[in-house]
Amino acid sequence: MTETSVLIIGGGISGLSTAWWLAQQGISVEVWEADDLPGGKIRTTSEAGYTTERAAGLLVNFRNEIDQMIQQAGLSYSKRLRDETLNRYVVHNSELTQVPMLMPALLASPLWSLSAKFRLMTEIMIPRSHQEDETVSAFIKRRLGREILDTAIDPFVSGTLASDPDLAEARSVLPRLKALEKRYGSLTMGMLINRVLKRRRANKAETFSFSGGMSELIHALADTPGVTLRCGMQVESLMKNQDYWQVTACNAGIQHQISVPHLVMSTPADIASGLLKTIDESLSRLLSEIEYVPIAVLHLGIESSRINHPLDGTGFLVSRNNRLNFNGNLWMSRLFPERAPSQNTLLTTYLGGVRHPEQIDKSDEQLTAQVLSGLKPLFGINGSENYIRIDRHEKGLPLYHGQYQARLEKIESRLKRLPGLHLNANYQNGVSVRERIFQGHRLAQTIAVTLKPGERDLRQEQPFVLAHYQAVMNSEHS
Numbered sequence: 001m002t003e004t005s006v007l008i009i010g011g012g013i014s015g016l017s018t019a020w021w022l023a024q025q026g027i028s029v030e031v032w033e034a035d036d037l038p039g040g041k042i043r044t045t046s047e048a049g050y051t052t053e054r055a056a057g058l059l060v061n062f063r064n065e066i067d068q069m070i071q072q073a074g075l076s077y078s079k080r081l082r083d084e085t086l087n088r089y090v091v092h093n094s095e096l097t098q099v100p101m102l103m104p105a106l107l108a109s110p111l112w113s114l115s116a117k118f119r120l121m122t123e124i125m126i127p128r129s130h131q132e133d134e135t136v137s138a139f140i141k142r143r144l145g146r147e148i149l150d151t152a153i154d155p156f157v158s159g160t161l162a163s164d165p166d167l168a169e170a171r172s173v174l175p176r177l178k179a180l181e182k183r184y185g186s187l188t189m190g191m192l193i194n195r196v197l198k199r200r201r202a203n204k205a206e207t208f209s210f211s212g213g214m215s216e217l218i219h220a221l222a223d224t225p226g227v228t229l230r231c232g233m234q235v236e237s238l239m240k241n242q243d244y245w246q247v248t249a250c251n252a253g254i255q256h257q258i259s260v261p262h263l264v265m266s267t268p269a270d271i272a273s274g275l276l277k278t279i280d281e282s283l284s285r286l287l288s289e290i291e292y293v294p295i296a297v298l299h300l301g302i303e304s305s306r307i308n309h310p311l312d313g314t315g316f317l318v319s320r321n322n323r324l325n326f327n328g329n330l331w332m333s334r335l336f337p338e339r340a341p342s343q344n345t346l347l348t349t350y351l352g353g354v355r356h357p358e359q360i361d362k363s364d365e366q367l368t369a370q371v372l373s374g375l376k377p378l379f380g381i382n383g384s385e386n387y388i389r390i391d392r393h394e395k396g397l398p399l400y401h402g403q404y405q406a407r408l409e410k411i412e413s414r415l416k417r418l419p420g421l422h423l424n425a426n427y428q429n430g431v432s433v434r435e436r437i438f439q440g441h442r443l444a445q446t447i448a449v450t451l452k453p454g455e456r457d458l459r460q461e462q463p464f465v466l467a468h469y470q471a472v473m474n475s476e477h478s
């Protein structure tokens, strides 16, 4: 046994945020991360005057827990808010078209036909359905009509979640909209009531990053007193030993072992599945069946004078049936000006996902050429780029396809037979950084109430064990 109450496998945002919340409650926690750096998918790179994000570039927040973390982690001063007046665009019929955010603009928008606008206005009269496991497409067509699905919801689901609305489960991907229908019988009615009652901040999300990019959040969490992060620790096996979980990892050819009452697995689903094979075959199978899609991210730096468009927005998503073979483009230096050298613009394009999984296999030259040929007619770009960086994720995002909540419920019921074992990663309850931090908070609360007396901070209660452990670790590293 060691001095640690909770071991977390995986130092991405899911693992680190859980560790942070546990540490706030005085619970001793270690994070074992296979990579040399923490952050998982999230990593900020600064080179040639450009600052780019390998995965999450923005945090869209309406939850108090995230505000609390940012404040307590000392990140309030480096928070960089997006300019709220920026427009949003969608590429529709091969043209950049502004997405209306207010009712008068919506009625005047060329995005939808008159009958689609009428259909939208009558949403309030459509009866509530109790079908739990319908797809995003079925749900949106039923409530808002086909055109809204094609031009607003499909670009969002395929562009930001790399998913397919025809296969994605509505209550997993659009949980707040489904909840509005369930509670109020109508999305319009629910939004109006929430607005009048000023409930939560559902209508007023804040979008931001940090002055040093998203890695600043990662480092702040990793450096928190009470969180012990060990990088280079590739976990290879698990064993249940009475009330303890015995975990073995390999670091530079040396084996390390730890026994803990609580184990949190924050790795991608296939890794968790492999590690749990000998512990619970059914649980392992449920995890192995979760699908992931590849995503490539192409960052392009270009002199601003070569772009013949005001770039007065956050970027654009791409609606169905367009010839572009990428899913969206963020105007990063419009969102956060310090991301590009002055007089230059940073454009970040997302490729792959369910729509175009084959993109990940293309060479850098092919990806760059096709993105430029897609952007040139939209922005009137003349001349060439002065900076290119491409990040690839073989397993970019998990897909909440099929009867996904039913799968998660089965996973939960298997976990009940394995006390002290917890899962927290982006294949459950939302892929966004916001939901990852929120789920970390919920899990830390659950662990805190289930810790037995004496397990909360074993470090304080068993200094001799800590001294022994440190001596062993020192000898292994010397």
Ligand SMILES: Cc1cc2nc3c(=O)[nH]c(=O)nc-3n(C[C@H](O)[C@H](O)[C@H](O)COP(=O)(O)OP(=O)(O)OC[C@H]3O[C@@H](n4cnc5c(N)ncnc54)[C@H](O)[C@@H]3O)c2cc1C
Residues within 6 Å of the ligand: 009, 010, 011, 012, 013, 014, 015, 032, 033, 034, 035, 038, 039, 040, 041, 042, 054, 055, 056, 057, 058, 059, 060, 233, 234, 235, 236, 266, 267, 268, 271, 295, 296, 297, 350, 393, 396, 397, 424, 425, 426, 427, 431, 432, 433, 434, 436
């Ligand atoms: C291209 C892209 C853009 C995105 N943009 C946004 C955005 O703008 N806003 C937003 O909110 N979200 C965004 N997301 C989603 C968000 O970034 C991810 O869902 C989130 O970062 C995943 O975090 P995680 O900790 O669950 O998983 P991961 O980041 O995958 O972390 C898992 C960790 O487990 C470690 N690990 C694996 N095996 C082992 C082992 N055997 N032993 C020890 N450690 C192990 C890995 O090394 C990794 O560090 C984006 C995602 C992608 C891919």
